[in-house]
Amino acid sequence: MxxxxxxxxxxxxxxxxxxxxxxxxxxxxxxxxxxxxxxxxxxxxxxxxxxxxxxxxxxxxxPVVLWQPPVAMRHIASLLTLFSFILLTAAYVPSNSIKARLRHPMILGVKLWAFAHLLANGMAADLVLFGAFLLWAVLDYRAARERDREQSISYGQGKLMPSIVAVVIGTLLWAAFAFWLHRWWIGVAPFGG
Structure with missing residues (x-):
């Protein structure tokens, strides 16, 4: 540890x-x-x-098992990580309304990713890893929003087509990661197999 x-x-x-x-x-x-x-x-x-x-x-x-999450938590975590990938993608697609509305979608994506993994995993290492990222994301989002207010930063309205692009690319990246890359890089297959 x-x-x-x-x-x-x-x-x-x-x-x-x-x-x-x-x-x-x-x-x-x-x-x-x-x-x-x-x-x-x-x-x-x-x-x-x-x-x-x-x-x-x-x-x-x-492993130091702290709790055994119910199987349903894996399904909830999968859904939350889908939204996380969309938010992470929205941070990089110019002029999308997701970024315009949420302002810091990458930080929110990290927050969702960490929370999802805390729901689905019950080892001490999971609590340390994902808990640290969740705490960081909460504090960083607050600090970023405060900087926006102090500097009067505006993110505009955003447009529909870039928002659709962010959702489609984020969904495709999530699918690639969930069905293939997660097992290859992490050693765990979220959907079995």
Whole structure:
């Protein structure tokens, strides 16, 4: 569990700077420059991500079961992750009304993804991993909305066709991940098989 926790600190730490230290981040950006700052941020995040994967894998060898979720939770989690993929996609499709209305769909997608996985899994490592991401997403969304208010950022109205594109691409990505990639990358097949 130590490797997993270290990975979470290294991954979520840089992603939390805007939540807890926006003035420091701005100062470092000016001092280092944008490219070196992003390079350092990315390097630490990638190391953290690798440690999360490794640490979670190690924790699954010696599972500590906290509860046994009902089978229905897997179905609910599948539905929630579908919406999560649509939200994640909406963060990158320009001029869509999902982003215009929700403002930070990627963070909301992470929030849904983490919550869904907490519903469907009952090991201690799951609680640590997905609980950490859920807590981060709640705090980051609040901080992002506060920055929007302070800077009077407007996201416009959004358009129908880009919204449809976000939903279709998000659904296709979810299907690819749920039916193939999740088993290949994570070792668990959400729909059996």
């Amino acid at each position: 130590t490797v997993l926790i270290l990975g979470l600190i290294l991954f979520l730490g840089p992603h939390s700077v805007r939540i807890v230290a926006e003035p420091w981040r701005t100062q470092m950006l000016h001092r280092l420059g944008e490219k070196p700052w992003k390079g350092l941020y990315s390097l630490v995040s990638l190391i953290g991500f690798a440690l999360i994967i490794w640490g979670y894998g190690l924790a699954r060898y010696n």
